Amino acid sequence: MADPGQRDLLLYLRDLRWRDVDCSGPPSGPDGRVSPADGASPDNLSDLAQTASTCRACRLAAGRRNVVFGVGNPKARLMFVGEGPGAEEDARGEPFVGRAGQLLTAMLLAMGLRRQDVYIANIVKCRPPGNRDPEPDEAAACMPYLRSQIQLIDPEVIVLLGRIAARFLLGLTTPIGSYHGRWMQWEGRQVLPIYHPAFLLRNPAAKAQAWADLRKLRTVGKPAAACYSRRDECSHAGPFPGRSSTR
Numbered sequence: 001m002a003d004p005g006q007r008d009l010l011l012y013l014r015d016l017r018w019r020d021v022d023c024s025g026p027p028s029g030p031d032g033r034v035s036p037a038d039g040a041s042p043d044n045l046s047d048l049a050q051t052a053s054t055c056r057a058c059r060l061a062a063g064r065r066n067v068v069f070g071v072g073n074p075k076a077r078l079m080f081v082g083e084g085p086g087a088e089e090d091a092r093g094e095p096f097v098g099r100a101g102q103l104l105t106a107m108l109l110a111m112g113l114r115r116q117d118v119y120i121a122n123i124v125k126c127r128p129p130g131n132r133d134p135e136p137d138e139a140a141a142c143m144p145y146l147r148s149q150i151q152l153i154d155p156e157v158i159v160l161l162g163r164i165a166a167r168f169l170l171g172l173t174t175p176i177g178s179y180h181g182r183w184m185q186w187e188g189r190q191v192l193p194i195y196h197p198a199f200l201l202r203n204p205a206a207k208a209q210a211w212a213d214l215r216k217l218r219t220v221g222k223p224a225a226a227c228y229s230r231r232d233e234c235s236h237a238g239p240f241p242g243r244s245s246t247r
């Protein structure tokens with residue numbers, strides 16, 4: 001069953017005549033984390049990915065080829081969250097592998113990071129048809145997966161890629177131009193919204209601003225890669241604004 005807050009939202013959306021709203025949502029435990037079929041909370045990402053692989057909690061299940069769960073370091077200190085898989089991601093079962101993904105990979109390399117140093121996921125795990133934006137009820141149905149991923153990975157910083165991720169995680173509905181690059185909080189975690197790589201492909205002039213935003217992730221006096229790739233190898237204190245210790 002969905003947690004009470006999510007269930008209320010789904011019922012509300014159904015009352016607004018959103019079609020195909022499944023008010024059960026993906027199975028979740030008392031803390032809102034998704035539970036596998038046996039009722040136990042997943043204690044690793046593999047269990048969670050296995051649960052997601054058969055999920056049919058929203059209408060996006062109907063058109064998917066693969067559930068695009070997420071990829072990267074399960075102990076990453078830096079997590080990137082986009083909106084949802086596109087055609088290439090749907091075909092390959094991996095997020096951010098199309099042209100926008102190649103740009104994201106290049107942005108990571110520019111920061112001294114490889115894809116395997118961070119964790120990359122999306123708001124929804126199945127491809128919206130025609131690459132449309134995810135609907136609110138689809139995002140709500142899928143959110144327990146992302147919430148569980150965040151709880152299991154426990155990143156220090158979440159980078160939101162684009163307005164859709166910011167809308168569904170932070171509730172922001174104003175244009176991303178008004179808040180990109182600003183440090184925000186989500187459930188006690190540092191969150192940094194930046195432009196989506198697909199937007200940067202369409203608007204190359206914004207790349208300089210995106211790079212300025214990404215530079216905010218660099219730690220004082222320490223290369224980003226050294227601090228972000230593996231938290232157990234980092235002894236640097238205070239890598240982010242307002243934080244006094246590392247995990």
Ligand code: SF4
Binds near residue numbers: 057058061067
């Ligand atoms: S988008 Fe999420 S909630 Fe919807 S079917 Fe896919 S995994 Fe399940």
